[in-house]
Amino acid sequence: MSGSRHEDLPDSVGAIGERGLIEAVTALLSGGPDVLLGPGDDAALVRVGGGADGREVLVSTDMAVEGRHFRRDWSTAEDVGHRIAAANLSDVAAMGGTATTVVVAIAAPGDLPTRWALDLTQGMLAESQLVGASIVGGDVVESDRLTVAVTVLGACAGPVVGRGGAEPGDVVAVAGRLGWAAAGLAVLSRGFRSPRAVVDAHRRPEPPYAQGPVAAAAGATAMIDVSDGLLADLGHLAAAGSVGIDLTSSSLEVAEPLLAVGAALGVDPLELVLRGGDDHALAATFPPGADLPAGWRQVGLVAGGEGVTVDGAAPGGALGHRHY
């Protein structure tokens, strides 16, 4: 290979950034006859075994690094296990699928308590069992930086729902909580431990796993799990579908604990709802006039154009989100 194609890229991982590097790496991948849906969605869809009897399998992988994605002083080992598993399991739900199989690789410092690693595993097991998935194997290596890589396999009973299918006129709807985990993170970041409801939401998100297959069966045209924040993740849906999305702020539920956190910390609770990630709510688009399934609430509409607006106006500020 030659590096000539890479010469115009920023020259370090820090400069190109995680997303930039993901895009550059993805550009190298070439697919294949058994790659039905490649990189760039919540999970890939592949045919394993080849041929007409090959089974379509969803697969997604994620890596969590201590100090960046979780902190041992903010969460118990079991909490971290729940959280890391939830982030992966919800990627399969966001395709309209159900996770069946989990493998885990753990890089652990020598001074990590054995108990911590086992409790982490228990947390991942308990979260996986919520969807009926089994942890079937993994790897353990010593490293000075505690790192957990999880890969989830799953399957769709019905249609697979990618990110790119939204059409102008479609209804935008969400299932699950928005802003709760971000409110918990805001509280913990300032040294507090309450309101307990939002701290718990940060430690153990409650993704609406079952709503993924429900939305697929109801005809969802596109779907994503909200891990980076509603604005950012709807931005991904809009970009993948070459459409615009307009949110109606009055339809976004701001729950009581978020009002309390907003008041206590001097932040706008609607910003938590719009930008907070890690609750792993599901956001999907449905054809005009579709009956939304129970558990889904309309929050906006798909339009022409591009990007995400709120009440017709561009939202201010960055769309990003810290994941701790």
Added chain:
Amino acid sequence: MSGSRHEDLPDSVGAIGERGLIEAVTALLSGGPDVLLGPGDDAALVRVGGGADGREVLVSTDMAVEGRHFRRDWSTAEDVGHRIAAANLSDVAAMGGTATTVVVAIAAPGDLPTRWALDLTQGMLAESQLVGASIVGGDVVESDRLTVAVTVLGACAGPVVGRGGAEPGDVVAVAGRLGWAAAGLAVLSRGFRSPRAVVDAHRRPEPPYAQGPVAAAAGATAMIDVSDGLLADLGHLAAAGSVGIDLTSSSLEVAEPLLAVGAALGVDPLELVLRGGDDHALAATFPPGADLPAGWRQVGLVAGGEGVTVDGAAPGGALGHRHY
């Protein structure tokens, strides 16, 4: 959960060790109706999608940490990519299967050259293409410790071959090189760069991928990939099958470059063959009187008892192996 079951375990990851922690974690896993072969083999075999039409899928995951499993000053990024992919792809071959799908998670320091990450990917891609597998997705995160987690999916066209099926009287045979990568490691560890053949074998092992399905079709009763060394990995086969294995030293080929390294470094080249890992040769057992397929050579016999002997005697020293 309660930690009462864990109280008699060594209290840190360093004290319990990688293998000990893998065993303790594995003891927590409970399987399930769609887990056909759980942890403890080269790969797990699961049914994804459930029900009679569920497809049987092999899955295996491994994590490689810089400074422990690879060194940037000893290998190019492409070499590291080849090596990490090979270690995973050969796990599927060792079940009698063929890998179809690879996902990769990379934790990279901010000062890692972008080019290094892309060349790593190219190496993994090229190695995966040797067996027709596609890289379909992954994750990139920043971390101060360069770490690569790879998960491979695959399938068996014929029977799945686990570790536990060896019977007394079976023939023990190997396919692929033994001791070459260890010789390369020994050379590099002493600051040398030749013989080039063994250094290259360390940097880019050449697992005999196709021999996995070949052995399965020929009736192999048990199989493993030699990643920890022949003695150690046959020890795993012996333990899983509750049998003993006796190797015949005269049947173990000691190639010329290994003789040269042995002479230059003052090590017994047979020790490299017996204890060297990371060539990812395949070791398998076949029923008595079976015609060994081309590419396989008999190196011993399965007997009653337990453990691994060489010419009827217990080998001295530890069975372990450094992986750099």
